[in-house]
Amino acid sequence: MQLYNIKHPEEKVSFKQAVLQGLGKDQGLFFPSEIPSFSPEQIQELLALPFQERAAKVLGAFIGDEFSPEQVQELVNNAFNFPVPVVEVEPGVYTLELFHGPTLAFKDFGGRFMSQVLRLLAQERKITILTATSGDTGAAVAHAFYQVPNIEVIVLYPKGRISELQEKLFCTLGDNIKTIAINGDFDACQALVKQAFDDEHLREVIGLNSANSINISRLLAQITYYFEAYARVPQNKEVVISVPSGNFGNLTAGLLAKALGLPVAKYIAATNANDTVPRYLASGKWEPHQTQATLSNAMDVSRPNNWPRIEELFRVKNWKFEQDLFSAPVSDAQTAQTIVALDGLGYVSEPHGAVAYRVLKDYLKDEQVGIFLGTAHPAKFKGEVENILGREIALPEQLAKYKDRPLLSENFDADYATLKEFLLSHTAAAKAHK
Numbered sequence: 001m002q003l004y005n006i007k008h009p010e011e012k013v014s015f016k017q018a019v020l021q022g023l024g025k026d027q028g029l030f031f032p033s034e035i036p037s038f039s040p041e042q043i044q045e046l047l048a049l050p051f052q053e054r055a056a057k058v059l060g061a062f063i064g065d066e067f068s069p070e071q072v073q074e075l076v077n078n079a080f081n082f083p084v085p086v087v088e089v090e091p092g093v094y095t096l097e098l099f100h101g102p103t104l105a106f107k108d109f110g111g112r113f114m115s116q117v118l119r120l121l122a123q124e125r126k127i128t129i130l131t132a133t134s135g136d137t138g139a140a141v142a143h144a145f146y147q148v149p150n151i152e153v154i155v156l157y158p159k160g161r162i163s164e165l166q167e168k169l170f171c172t173l174g175d176n177i178k179t180i181a182i183n184g185d186f187d188a189c190q191a192l193v194k195q196a197f198d199d200e201h202l203r204e205v206i207g208l209n210s211a212n213s214i215n216i217s218r219l220l221a222q223i224t225y226y227f228e229a230y231a232r233v234p235q236n237k238e239v240v241i242s243v244p245s246g247n248f249g250n251l252t253a254g255l256l257a258k259a260l261g262l263p264v265a266k267y268i269a270a271t272n273a274n275d276t277v278p279r280y281l282a283s284g285k286w287e288p289h290q291t292q293a294t295l296s297n298a299m300d301v302s303r304p305n306n307w308p309r310i311e312e313l314f315r316v317k318n319w320k321f322e323q324d325l326f327s328a329p330v331s332d333a334q335t336a337q338t339i340v341a342l343d344g345l346g347y348v349s350e351p352h353g354a355v356a357y358r359v360l361k362d363y364l365k366d367e368q369v370g371i372f373l374g375t376a377h378p379a380k381f382k383g384e385v386e387n388i389l390g391r392e393i394a395l396p397e398q399l400a401k402y403k404d405r406p407l408l409s410e411n412f413d414a415d416y417a418t419l420k421e422f423l424l425s426h427t428a429a430a431k432a433h434k
Contacts, residue, residue: 001014001015001032001062001063001065001066002033002034003018003031003032003033003216004033005024005026005028005029005031006024006028006029006030006031006308006309006312007024007026007027007029007308008024008025008026008028011024011025012033013030014066015062016066016117016121018030018215018216019114019117019118019209019216019217020121020127020209021209022208022209022210022214022215023194023210023214027194029305029306029308029309031309031313035256035313035316035317036062036260037259037260038260038261039261040261040263042261043262046058047227047230047231048231051080051084051224051228052073052076052080054224054227054231055076055227056069056072056073056075056076058223058224058227058260059072059075059220059221059223060072061260063220071120075113075116075117076224078112078116079109079112079115079116079221080109080112080113082101082102082108083100084097084098084100084228085097085100086228086229086232087374089345089357090345092364092368092370093360093361093364093369093370093371093372094229094232094233094369094370095347095349095353095357095373095374096225096228096229096232096371096373096374097374098225098373098374098375099374099375099377099380101140102143102398103136103139103143103169103170103398104376104379104396104398105135105136105139105376105377105380106136106222106250106373106375106376107136107137107140107141108140108143108144109221109222109224109225110140110218110219110222111137111140111141111143111144111145111211111218112140112144113217113218113221114141114144114211114215114217114218115141115148115151117217118145118148118209118217119148122148122150122151125150125207126150126151126152126207126432127150127151127152127207128151128152128153128154128206128207128209129141129145129152129154129209129210129211130154130156130193130196130197130209130210130423131153131155131156131193132155132156132157132186132189132190132192132193133155133156133162133170133186133189134157134161134162134247134297134298134299134300135162135163135166135297135298135376136166136376136380137155137211138155138157138162138170138171139170141153141155141170141211142155142169142170142173142177142179143170146173146175146176146177147175147176148176151176152177152178152427153176153211154178154423154426155170155171155177155178155179155180156180156182156189156192156193156419157179157180157181157182157189158184158186158189158300159182159183159411160181161185161293161297161300162297162298163297163380163382163383163384164383165379165380165381165399165402165403167407167409168399168402168403168405168407169380169399169402171407171408172402172407172408178410179409179410180411180412180422181409181410181411182412182414183411183412183413183414185291185293186291186300186301187291187302187303190303190305192414192416193210195416195419196419196420196423202423202424205424206423206424206427214306219249219252219309220253221253222250222253222254223253223260226241226253226257226262226264227257229241229371229373230262230263230264233371234369237367237368237369238265238368239264239265239368239370239371240265240267240268240360240363240364240368240369240370240371241254241264241266241372242356242357242359242360242363242371242373243268243269243270243356243372244271244296244298244299244352244353244356244373245269245270245277245304245327246271246274246296246298246299246301247301247305248269248277248304248305249305249306250373251267251269251306251310252306252309252310252313255267255310255313255325256313258324259313266326267325267326268325268327268328268356268359268360268363269325269326269327270327270329270330270355270356270358270359270360270372271299271327271329271330272292272294272295272296272299272300272330272331272332272335272355273292273294273331273332274289274291274294274299274300274301274302274329276288276289276303276304277304277307277327278328278329281321281322281327288302288303289302294332294351295332295384296330296351296352296354297351298352298375299352299355326359328359328363330358330359334358335351335355335358336388338354338355338358339351339385339388340388342354342357343389348378348385348389348393349374350376350377350380350381350385351381351384352375352376353373353374353375356372356373356375360372377396377399379394379395379396380399382395382399410422
């Protein structure tokens with residue numbers, strides 16, 4: 001699989017190289033030089049397969065020239081070893097529950113697949129993974145790489161802007177997982193990660209890599225569950241899929257599924273008050289505002305990193321935004337109302353899923369079937385959901401066992417010099433380099 005840097009198309013790399021490198025020159029995102037496609041007949045054959053077998057075939061279409069079919073199947077089996085249910089919430093509306101992995105969030109798919117790929121690639125070199133999280137990425141990456149030899153993980157997150165249980169899930173592990181609370185918002189954390197990747201000396205010394213959705217391995221992994229969603233709903237109507245969107249990696253994966261041939265009629269990018277993309281699609285002007293803290297904190301992103309990939313995909317496929325993508329924001333008040341409405345239907349949701357459901361319901365037509373992505377277990381937002389519903393919700397064992405552990409995080413201002421000094425002093429790769 002060959003990929004090119006969107007900012008510098010002359011920079012071309014293999015899939016393995018892109019996974020190790022993370023970003024290209026000038027922080028450019030890697031994008032497939034060729035997007036494979038399946039015929040309608042092949043799509044129907046894929047939809048009839050079990051999830052893991054289908055996932056291996058979908059991923060093999062991209063990376064089959066660098067890994068054998070057996071290797072791809074093994075990567076998939078090790079990474080996606082948990083259920084992916086589709087639940088009917090009301091007639092004609094379904095949710096794809098992506099929170100049955102070890103950290104109860106959709107990020108387990110990308111994080112675990114990336115860790116399996118890097119296990120193969122890190123056998124002869126030390127790797128330092130630096131990533132920013134607005135909530136769930138940190139836990140998924142930390143748990144996927146916990147105690148993996150030759151790999152250290154440093155996670156930056158905005159202090160006070162993720163839920164207490166989200167923080168406990170990845171900031172209490174220790175060992176090869178280091179966490180830093182940054183005095184600032186997610187965009188400030190992401191800016192620090194980008195600065196580190198622009199520092200050629202640092203990249204070389206610590207073997208720098210990223211596990212954000214900017215890493216192509218995470219993005220490709222997420223394509224697989226869109227096929228599962230489509231396979232599990234009635235296909236005698238048009239299918240519309242609503243994606244809660246912050247950094248827009250999840251939506252990018254969905255659109256890549258469509259590019260492969262999955263016949264989704266429309267994708268919806270559902271955002272919270274950080275509505276850069278809905279405003280851009282309406283006006284044609286890219287005008288990020290200051291990031292606002294909301295109930296759906298994993299979507300508190302005003303400069304979505306993956307948007308250039310979406311624009312590139314629309315350019316390559318000659319798609320039109322007005323035809324293939326709809327986007328709208330949801331306020332915190334509407335989010336709370338929607339959690340109550342879903343509870344009335346007998347379904348307990350959390351803020352991100354509620355945002356996706358709200359925009360889907362407002363958009364969906366009678367002749368269509370709707371799917372919204374459930375990206376996190378409601379217990380990860382226990383306090384918020386309990387305040388809205390006025391009752392207690394149960395805490396799953398995966399969360400309960402971390403609840404009382406002490407936090408091990410450092411606390412820094414959003415200052416690159418401070419971060420660089422920490423990375424050079426606290427990573428095994430840097431020590432080995434000396």
